[in-house]
Amino acid sequence: MTLTTWAGNYAYGAQTVHRPRSVDELRQVVADARHVRALGTRHCFNDLGDGPEALVLLDEIAPDVVLDTAARTVTVGGGVRYGALAEHLHAAGWAVHNLASLPHISVAGAVATATHGSGDRSTNLAAAVAALTYVGPGGELRQVARGDDDFAGSVVALGALGVAARVTLDVEPTYDVAQEVHDEVPWDAVLHHYDELTASADSVSVFTDWAEPTLRQVWRKTRVTSSYAPRTDLFGGTAAASQRHMLPGIDPVNATQQGGVPGPWHERWPHFKLAFTPSNGDELQSEYLVPRRHAVGAFAALRDLGDRIAPLLQVSEVRTVAADELWLSSAYGEDVVGLHFTWLPRQPEVEALLPTIEAALAPFDARPHWGKLFADVDRDLRRLYPRWDDFRALVARVDPDGVFRNGFLDRHVLRD
Ligand SMILES: Cc1cc2nc3c(=O)[nH]c(=O)nc-3n(C[C@H](O)[C@H](O)[C@H](O)COP(=O)(O)OP(=O)(O)OC[C@H]3O[C@@H](n4cnc5c(N)ncnc54)[C@H](O)[C@@H]3O)c2cc1C
Structure with a gap:
């Protein structure tokens, strides 16, 4: 069966779709692939999530929700939907600061594109990320946490820095x-x-x-x-x-x-x-x-x-x-x-x-919005992002062989 975006407007062209059942299996999938892209719940409307070879979905990996009330954080599998996480958090007396218009989307997929809700004082969902555990291009685990060098470049990362296996989010008492x-x-x-x-x-x-x-x-x-x-x-x-x-x-x-x-x-x-x-x-x-x-x-x-x-x-x-x-x-x-x-x-x-x-x-x-339809006819997004070149340098450092590169990134972000 052809895998498409949620709206059905784009059919992913990658040849293989993997559904690992554990982070170790996920690491093996990435280690074995020349090119691989993570997919969340496919609520984007463009080819951002696609890849030339393999796709990997995290929806069969157990969410493994770990709430740390002292640190006021929750750590979850990247494939978990906000709606499922929210029910768990609320039952435990906790909450996140905001949500998008729909609870159906995955945490890692939403964070990767700077998905947002609304509010003068509400930052987008990615701004609540305190740490990420990525599976890097060789299948290795790489952690980045708030305060680390490059952390600010590693959250809204468009899937270019690896597969986010675990995501840690700030939480607050439920309301x-x-x-x-x-x-x-x-x-x-x-x-x-x-x-x-x-x-x-x-x-x-x-x-x-x-x-x-x-x-x-x-x-x-x-x-x-x-x-x-x-x-x-x-x-x-x-x-x-x-x-x-x-x-x-x-x-x-x-x-x-x-x-x-x-x-x-x-x-x-x-x-x-x-x-x-x-x-x-x-x-x-x-x-x-x-x-x-x-x-x-x-x-x-x-x-x-x-x-x-x-x-x-x-x-x-x-x-x-x-x-x-x-x-x-x-x-x-x-x-x-x-x-x-x-x-x-x-x-x-x-x-x-x-x-x-x-x-x-x-x-x-x-x-x-990275996940929705746009034209970018003059291929000039660079001027809108002061840290654009730093992001490109970070991608070159973390993924020198382009394991996570795809057509979208080549067109809009990584082209010379
Ligand atoms: C009905 C509807 C309502 C929407 N409402 C809003 C809204 O209110 N606000 C808003 O900002 N957007 C909204 N969107 C857009 C949507 O939230 C974003 O496109 C979001 O990125 C979708 O998340 P996803 O899990 O479906 O990601 P996908 O489309 O599956 O993937 C998006 C990107 O994330 C990457 N990715 C996915 N999983 C991982 C992972 N584990 N590790 C690394 N990278 C990963 C993919 O490679 C891809 O680059 C809406 C979309 C729909 C269809």
Whole structure:
């Protein structure tokens, strides 16, 4: 059976797929391969995870969750899904700081691409990594921990530095979150009060198609304290009277509980429930992250393209992400705003439009999400990442024979 991305839009071309049952078996797979790439849950939309020879999935290796309450960390197998880890952590009284819109993705796969949730003070998921154990090109184990030289280059690593067999994440005591949805919030809230809007909750997602006269929905998630009270009005938008899905025609039963009802963090940070298909399934995605200081300019540029974007779009989501220090992170060095697109599954038309969107966002230093569709026509991502050359030097040092190289890395990152 051909292995494809979750969306089915890309068929992996590698000849062999390995599913080792232990870290020792994984080490043997890597040691025996001339070229090998790790795969997580295949929720990327491009060929980032593919390889010219062998792929290795970690989903048959036991998660082996090790919670260290004194150090406030949890160590898990890299193939574990956030949703499974979250249930374990919550049952033990612990939590991570944030989650992406879906809990279905693997920890190592999400970290490798700087996957993020939302929030002015919430860094992306990779920023919670305290240590990683990689299987290196010869099958050897190599540990990197916060504070080590090169650690900041080794977390958002696009699979280029080896297979992350174990990942250690920061944890904190468990907490509750409440989620509210408002309909028909005026554009004015985003164009003139964006800082106030995003500061109004711990996580704020704005949904639009860039052409509508008002924002379709605003989803706000708040860590619950004794002073928490749901808002009726939001800059003139009204509190949704019932459960919502951000995509037209999709049953809102798939979405996590709304209406300001407090619940465990892992049942509110993601938009989608673990037991259901996230989003639509029949879709493509792109995302560009711009420095926050450029947010309003970038919104205006996308609204100018609204008539071209909307016919291909299911919905766009706008979120904030706090800065981190990870070299290839889309939030490296500066707070950013994520401009996400859930497209209709019309890939040739979407790919034809991406260069136009990228040209419109170029003045705002937009970094594409590594795991989603982008064009990068001028092959010029280097200028967006101050530590770009350091990352390339790190890859050359750790993997001199290119065991973990693939077409994506050659095209966008490692080409001379
Ligand atoms: C419905 C949907 C919703 C999404 N929502 C969000 C969102 O809210 N925020 C966001 O930022 N992104 C989002 N994404 C994108 C997604 O989170 C990222 O593409 C993420 O990288 C997927 O993780 P994965 O486990 O599926 O990784 P894969 O696609 O399997 O792999 C991604 C990369 O990680 C590498 N990798 C995987 N496992 C390992 C390992 N063990 N060691 C080393 N490298 C490894 C692969 O080689 C590849 O380079 C969404 C995607 C979908 C389909």
